[in-house]
Amino acid sequence: MATVFVEPRPKGRQEGSPITDYVVEDHADHVLATFGTQHEAITWSKRNGHSPHVARVRHLNDKKRPDHWRAV
Template identity: 85%
Template sequence: MATVFVEARPKGRPEGSPITDYVVEDHADHVLGTFKTQKEAIDWTRKNGHSPHVARVRHLNDKKTPDHWRAV
């Protein structure tokens, strides 16, 4: 299973501003899919044989730092 990352967009948004959508990205920041909800994104990743991870804290999302992510 490939590890993929579910992230809220827009990236770097100010605290309290709305989330427009969620993207599924690989380690190289390539967008694999865009979804309205985090649940839809996670369900899609599992259906396609990936291991989804989400950021522990939204503004800490460096893919090279495992502590920033948790498996769902």
């Protein structure tokens, strides 16, 4: 099972600004798929044999730091 990361876009958005969509990315920041909701992104990831992770705190999302992420 490959670990993937579900992240809101746009990246680097200011707190309180709207999320336009959610992306599923690999460790190298390659976008695998785009969805309107986080739930859809997680569901797609699981159906395709991935282990989805989401940020524990939205602004802490360094993929090289496992403590920034939690499996869902």
